[in-house]
Amino acid sequence: MEQQLLKELSLTLNRKKGKFLLSICDQVVEQNVCEFLQTFSFLVGKNIEEYLLNVDSCYDSVRIPLTGNGKIITLELSEFIRFRDLYEKQMFLLKLEDLLVRKGICAAIK
Secondary structure, three states, rough: OOOOOOOOOEEEEEEOOEEEEEEEEOEEEEHHHHHHHHHHHHHHOOOOHHHOOOOOOOHHHEEOOOOOOOOOOEHHHHHHHHHHHHHHHHHHHHHHHHHHHHHOOOOOOO
């Protein structure tokens, strides 16, 4: 039986530097806000159903742009879905924090 190990993925915001830190296995990539938004936009624009329904091998992995200087990662489809969920969660947290600040509610910022 074949066992597939998924890459460790994490995404955090370093508020002091104003950068997002993306960890993939033992590699760390820093993204500024514009690069984070560009990656998020790419992920939202990717038609996941097209990848799920197509049996051609070129749809087994996805190349994702990370930085403005050409840093790209290639993820298997299952990893891509986890990666997209990670960015969606981070965007949700940013929007929630913005809403709280605009309503005058101070959230505890780590």
